[in-house]
Amino acid sequence: MIRNFVCLAVFASAIWAQSPVLTGRFILAEEGPTSSSLGLLTLDASGTVSGTEYVQASGITQSIPVTGNYTIAADGSGTLTLNTQVVTEDGTAPAVSAVYEFLSAKSTGFLAIRRDTATAALAELTPASADTAFTGSFVLSDEGASTSGQKIAEIGILALKADGSLAGTLVVKRDSLSETKTVIGSYIADGAGFGGLKIATPSAADEDGGVVLQTTSYVFLVSAKKEWFALRTDNSLLGLARLSPLQ
Numbered sequence: 001m002i003r004n005f006v007c008l009a010v011f012a013s014a015i016w017a018q019s020p021v022l023t024g025r026f027i028l029a030e031e032g033p034t035s036s037s038l039g040l041l042t043l044d045a046s047g048t049v050s051g052t053e054y055v056q057a058s059g060i061t062q063s064i065p066v067t068g069n070y071t072i073a074a075d076g077s078g079t080l081t082l083n084t085q086v087v088t089e090d091g092t093a094p095a096v097s098a099v100y101e102f103l104s105a106k107s108t109g110f111l112a113i114r115r116d117t118a119t120a121a122l123a124e125l126t127p128a129s130a131d132t133a134f135t136g137s138f139v140l141s142d143e144g145a146s147t148s149g150q151k152i153a154e155i156g157i158l159a160l161k162a163d164g165s166l167a168g169t170l171v172v173k174r175d176s177l178s179e180t181k182t183v184i185g186s187y188i189a190d191g192a193g194f195g196g197l198k199i200a201t202p203s204a205a206d207e208d209g210g211v212v213l214q215t216t217s218y219v220f221l222v223s224a225k226k227e228w229f230a231l232r233t234d235n236s237l238l239g240l241a242r243l244s245p246l247q
Contacts, residue, residue: 020072021045022105025193027221028053028082029229030114030123031240036144038231038240039066040128040193040221041082047071052194053084054219054231059147061219061233062086068097076104080112080125109223127224132189134160137246138228140170144239151175152237156183157246158199164188170201184213187220195220197230 028039039053049068054061064084072078080100086093100112100123109126138160143153151174158168166185171178181201189195197218218241220230228243 020074020076020105021047022070022072022107024107025051025128026109026125027128027223027229028123028125029240030121031144032114032119032121034119034238036231036238036240037123038219038221038229039082041066041068041125043070049080049082053082054194054233055084055086056231056235056238057086059235061231061235063219072105076102076106076110078102078105126227128193129222129224129226130191130193131222131226132191132195133162133164134187134222134226135162136160137168138243139246140168140241140243142230142237142239142241144237146237147235154241158183158185158243160187166199170199185215189220189222193221195222197228 022043023045026041026043028041030037035057037053037055039051041049041051043049047069049070051066052063053066054063064086066082066084068082070078070080082098083095085095099116101115102110102112104110112123112125114121138158140156140158145151153173154170156168156170158166160166164186166187168183170181170183172181183199183201185199187195187197197220198215200213200215203212203214216236217233218230219233220228222228226245230241
């Protein structure tokens, strides 16, 4: 009986010691002092990673393919390596490998830290959703620096409709000055992952008395928790924005 118990315990410990696996689609959201990234990654049980990443850096935002791999230990710690190649005004840049370290990877999401660069940066990985229609009120938060170095922060409440339209109010602070704006806009999601968001603010009237709209465009991904991660595509602000359902 004791021998059987010992064998069972050894067998059980061997099972528990097996490394977990991460499978499915994850959002990668990363903000740094000179660049921001928003990616949709597919991880499989063999440790392979593939996907698409929007990178905002050096005054441009572009979509680039991503390949890579991950390793994970029994305690949930491990590394994630993502290989990308960015096209610049001077041509295709050398391939870059971003290496992240994590301590407690879970299928419900986890944090990773960039370890291949001298600049400290955190990345959040969270399961992605394929929803295409949204209704209700969402809280918007967005902050960062403009291309001229001006510090900008925004908060707002947006009412989203199932037809893809939106309306709401933003409070925008630029350096020490703040103002409240009424906004309208639209969104579209194709069910494959990425979507597009536009938020328009009425500005001064044109020569004919018509209202001129100043539009900010974003690319976004939606998490399984219905939270949006958005990246400006017009490079007016460096950083990631978030929209969360108003409880």
